[in-house]
Structure formats: structure tokens, C-alpha cells
Amino acid sequence: MNGLFGAGPGFVFIVVAVAFWVFSSLKILNEYERAVVFRLGRLLGAAKGPGLVLIWFPIDRMVRVSLRTVVHDVPPQDVITRDNVSVKVNAVIYYRVLDPRKAVVEVEQYHYATSQLAQTTLRSVLGQVELDDLLSQRERLNAQLQQILDRHTEPWGVKVAAVEVKHVDLPAEMQRAMAKQAEAEREKRAKIIHAEGEFQASSQLAKAAEVISANSTTLQLRYLQTLTEIATEKNSTIIFPVPIDIFDGLRKKVTS
Numbered sequence: 001m002n003g004l005f006g007a008g009p010g011f012v013f014i015v016v017a018v019a020f021w022v023f024s025s026l027k028i029l030n031e032y033e034r035a036v037v038f039r040l041g042r043l044l045g046a047a048k049g050p051g052l053v054l055i056w057f058p059i060d061r062m063v064r065v066s067l068r069t070v071v072h073d074v075p076p077q078d079v080i081t082r083d084n085v086s087v088k089v090n091a092v093i094y095y096r097v098l099d100p101r102k103a104v105v106e107v108e109q110y111h112y113a114t115s116q117l118a119q120t121t122l123r124s125v126l127g128q129v130e131l132d133d134l135l136s137q138r139e140r141l142n143a144q145l146q147q148i149l150d151r152h153t154e155p156w157g158v159k160v161a162a163v164e165v166k167h168v169d170l171p172a173e174m175q176r177a178m179a180k181q182a183e184a185e186r187e188k189r190a191k192i193i194h195a196e197g198e199f200q201a202s203s204q205l206a207k208a209a210e211v212i213s214a215n216s217t218t219l220q221l222r223y224l225q226t227l228t229e230i231a232t233e234k235n236s237t238i239i240f241p242v243p244i245d246i247f248d249g250l251r252k253k254v255t256s
Contacts (some may be wrong), residue, residue: 027053027062034100036063047100065100069161070111074118076169083130088169093118093149094161102157110156114149118163121148126165138165 029035029049037044037053038061047065055062076090095114097103103110125145126134134141145163153160 021057025055025057025060027055029053029064032066032068034065034067036065036100036104037061038063043101043105063104065097065103067097067100069094069096072111072115072118073166074115074122076167077119077123079123079126081126081131081134082128085131086171087131087134089122089126089134089165090167091118091122091145091163091165093163095149095153095158096161097157098159099157102155107156110153110158113156114153114158114160117152118145118149121145121152131170134168141165 027035029051031050034047034049035053035055036047037055039056040059044060053062072093072095074091074093076088078086079089080086093114097110107113122145125141125148129137129141142163142165145165146160149163150160
């Protein structure tokens with residue numbers, strides 16, 4: 001130890017500088033991070049990490065790449081549908097890096113590139129469908145967008161896991177037209193239900209009429225039941241029951 005300090009301040013400085021250089025060359029990568037290392041401009045083997053990684057500065061250059069899923073909001077895009085309706089559509093994409101080396105070497109700023117590709121693909125795909133399909137077939141369109149984006153980002157080492165169309169902003173006049181259409185559809189269903197109820201009621205009445213007409217006793221019982229219902233009501237009407245047979249006798253005399 002005395003020999004080390006007796007070697008002079010220059011030697012001590014070199015030892016401290018080397019120790020600092022080695023210490024500064026140690027990098028710690030989290031579990032979700034990988035390091036793509038370039039030595040003198042050339043790519044070194046596979047991505048390194050996680051844990052402790054030694055980077056020899058200044059001949060080595062390290063690029064950190066996160067493997068976590070990125071949630072990116074696609075800004076609202078002006079889209080003209082196949083039936084010439086102008087709408088604003090925004091979406092969200094979920095993607096992650098599968099190959100850190102490709103994400104660094106094959107494309108510059110893969111986040112920006114994926115975002116721009118998502119915007120152009122959104123306009124292209126949704127511009128080929130009609131408005132009704134855009135509103136009613138979200139799942140199919142989401143799957144189609146995901147497949148197209150994933151195919152284009154695969155050479156970059158990026159995996160597009162999902163695409164979701166979030167909101168479709170319609171023009172005001174189109175919203176009013178759709179509201180009227182929905183109201184007309186509700187009225188149509190209400191009329192159909194009412195007509196079905198009337199049909200069922202008329203069928204039951206027809207069956208009851210057949211039963212009553214086939215049995216005179218049933219008709220008389222119904223007549224007495226009606227008289228009872230009228231008598232229970234609070235009114236001043238006086239009911240004189242007259243047997244139906246009297247009318248039959250009168251009819252026979254008149255005809256004779």
C-alpha cells in the first residue's frame with residue numbers, strides 16, 4: 001500500500017481514472033430491457049441483458065430497447081368511406097418489440113415509423129368500406145388492420161398485438177339522419193308488436209265465438225255474467241233480464 005502511494009500522484013490518477021472508466025462501463029438493464037451494442041460502428045452479436053452489462057466506452061455504443069407493450073393513440077384521421085361519407089376516425093394500437101436488433105438496425109425510430117404506418121393504414125382500409133360496415137363490423141375491421149400492420153412491422157422486429165377503432169365522428173347532418181332512421185325503426189317494431197297482439201286477440205275471440213255459438217247454454221251463461229257485471233257497477237240503470245227463448249217464440253209467430 002505504501003508503495004502504491006509512493007509511486008507518485010500520476011500513477012494514483014491513472015488508477016483512479018481506470019477504476020472510474022471500468023465503473024462507468026457497467027450498465028444495469030431492467031428485466032424488460034435489452035441492450036443493442038455497437039463496437040466501432042459494427043453490431044455485436046445478440047442483444048444483451050437483463051442485468052449487469054459491460055460496455056467499453058468509447059469504442060462501444062449501447063442502445064436501450066424496451067420489450068414492454070406500447071399503447072399508442074392514433075390521432076383522428078379524415079376518412080372518406082366507400083359511399084362518400086366524410087368521417088373522423090381515431091384508433092389505438094398495441095405493439096411490442098420482439099427483436100431488439102432489428103428494431104434498431106432495420107428502421108430509424110420504430111415508434112414513429114409504427115405510428116405513421118398506423119395512420120396511413122387506417123385511412124386506406126376504412127376508405128374501402130361503407131359507413132354501415134364501419135359502424136357495425138368493428139371486430140372484423142380491427143382484425144384486418146392488425147394483420148396489415150403486423151405484416152409491415154415484422155421486418156422491424158415489432159409485433160402489433162391489437163388494433164382498436166375507438167371513435168367514429170360523423171357529420172351533424174348524418175347524425176340527425178341516423179337518429180330519424182332509428183326512431184322510424186322503433187316505431188316500425190312497435191306497430192308490428194301491436195299488430196301481432198291484435199291478431200292473437202282476434203284469434204282468441206274467434207275461438208270463443210265458435211264455442212259459444214255451438215252451445216246455447218254457454219251463451220246464456222255469458223249473458224247472465226254480463227248482467228252481473230253491469231249490476232255491480234255504481235250506476236242508476238235498471239236491468240230487466242228477459243229470457244232469450246221469448247225472442248225465439250216471437251220470431252216463430254212472426255214468420256208464421
